[in-house]
Amino acid sequence: MLLNISPLKNHIAVFIAMIILTGSLKAQQETYDIVTYTPPAGYVKEEKESCIIYKFTNKKDKSWCQIAIYKNTKSEGSIEKDFDIEWKEIIADPLKVKEKPQKEAVTEADGWKIMSGSAKWTYKNTPVATILTTCSGHDARISFLVNATASRYLDDFDKLIASIDLLKPGKEPSNTTTNNNTNSDPTTTTTNTTAAIEGTWIKSGSVNPTYGDPVSWGSGGYTKDQYVFYTNGTYEFYSKSFGYSVTHLILAKETGTVSINGNQLLLTPKTSVVESWSKRNNADSWGSLVSSEKRKLETVTYTFTKHYFSGIQQWNLVLQASRPTERDGSFSTLTLFPNAYYYAPASNNNTAIDLPR
Numbered sequence: 173m174l175l176n177i178s179p180l181k182n183h184i185a186v187f188i189a190m191i192i193l194t195g196s197l198k199a200q201q202e203t204y205d206i207v208t209y210t211p212p213a214g215y216v217k218e219e220k221e222s223c224i225i226y227k228f229t230n231k232k233d234k235s236w237c238q239i240a241i242y243k244n245t246k247s248e249g250s251i252e253k254d255f256d257i258e259w260k261e262i263i264a265d266p267l268k269v270k271e272k273p274q275k276e277a278v279t280e281a282d283g284w285k286i287m288s289g290s291a292k293w294t295y296k297n298t299p300v301a302t303i304l305t306t307c308s309g310h311d312a313r314i315s316f317l318v319n320a321t322a323s324r325y326l327d328d329f330d331k332l333i334a335s336i337d338l339l340k341p342g343k344e345p346s347n348t349t350t351n352n353n354t355n356s357d358p359t360t361t362t363t364n365t366t367a368a369i370e371g372t373w374i375k376s377g378s379v380n381p382t383y384g385d386p387v388s389w390g391s392g393g394y395t396k397d398q399y400v401f402y403t404n405g406t407y408e409f410y411s412k413s414f415g416y417s418v419t420h421l422i423l424a425k426e427t428g429t430v431s432i433n434g435n436q437l438l439l440t441p442k443t444s445v446v447e448s449w450s451k452r453n454n455a456d457s458w459g460s461l462v463s464s465e466k467r468k469l470e471t472v473t474y475t476f477t478k479h480y481f482s483g484i485q486q487w488n489l490v491l492q493a494s495r496p497t498e499r500d501g502s503f504s505t506l507t508l509f510p511n512a513y514y515y516a517p518a519s520n521n522n523t524a525i526d527l528p529r
Contacts (some may be wrong), residue, residue, distance in 0.1 A: 237325035
């Protein structure tokens with residue numbers, strides 16, 4: 173299928189929207205240079221000195237696609253200069269593409285200026301479409317490339333872009349302890365005061381087989397975990413599990429004390445119970461309390477970090493542990509931090525658990 177310039181422009185617009193509005197905390201992710209992303213499914217990965225490339229070839233119709241992420245390099249101080257250099261070094265010279273790129277308007281997001289350009293060329297008598305997007309800012313530039321012989325592959329490119337979290341150079345994920353409180357500067361910080369983690373933090377995922385019926389795992393539903401930290405050194409924890417094939421709702425409740433020493437966060441539970449509730453009208457709504465039993469008190473020391481995801485413009489409270497905890501469930505599949513749980517602040521789009529009254 174040949175590619176014309178119109179769908180290319182649509183995908184460029186999608187690219188810009190995705191890098192501004194979305195990113196991170198999706199599926200199984202990888203990190204390369206200053207980019208965290210979800211790799212395209214079914215593609216073969218190849219690492220080179222200056223980039224990482226994902227390749228796919230359809231054996232039936234011989235169509236193919238290449239998606240590449242390039243390492244960040246020093247900016248020339250202008251998005252126009254940076255894009256032109258990247259186009260020459262990545263496309264024009266090595267691929268012998270003589271056609272000038274059709275450029276899109278510059279867009280800005282989180283201190284980055286973004287420019288995309290596209291062109292058509294021929295490889296072994298096969299038409300190829302190319303899109304290059306360059307981000308320039310923070311004294312660096314970084315580019316993303318797709319070469320494709322069929323329009324359908326641009327969807328794979330869009331999905332990768334939708335998963336991206338673009339970090340500022342020099343702010344790669346780390347567990348370094350600092351004494352900075354949360355501020356408007358997107359960076360990774362820890363603190364020595366409980367005030368910095370005050371509030372409600374939430375993560376959601378699949379049904380947790382730790383609670384209730386393990387058969388419900390993967391059958392549809394969700395688990396929502398929630399910490400509420402107070403400046404007086406206490407905390408509350410709630411975990412709600414709902415499964416479509418299960419006749420009851422599971423609610424774990426815990427209270428205790430929290431203390432912070434550098435980047436170590438110690439939770440010492442005082443009370444912990446697991447409750448079973450009937451479903452009102454067989455829906456995701458609290459009915460009557462069916463049973464309640466005490467749960468083993470699990471004292472855990474986490475390595476904690478407050479990390480800012482620039483793609484979604486959101487801080488996360490990252491808790492790392494030596495092993496999975498019963499309280500938090502399985503570790504996140506996001507590999508930005510190993511053995512970690514990612515809790516986002518409560519908001520209109522990330523609502524707290526509606527507890528039974």
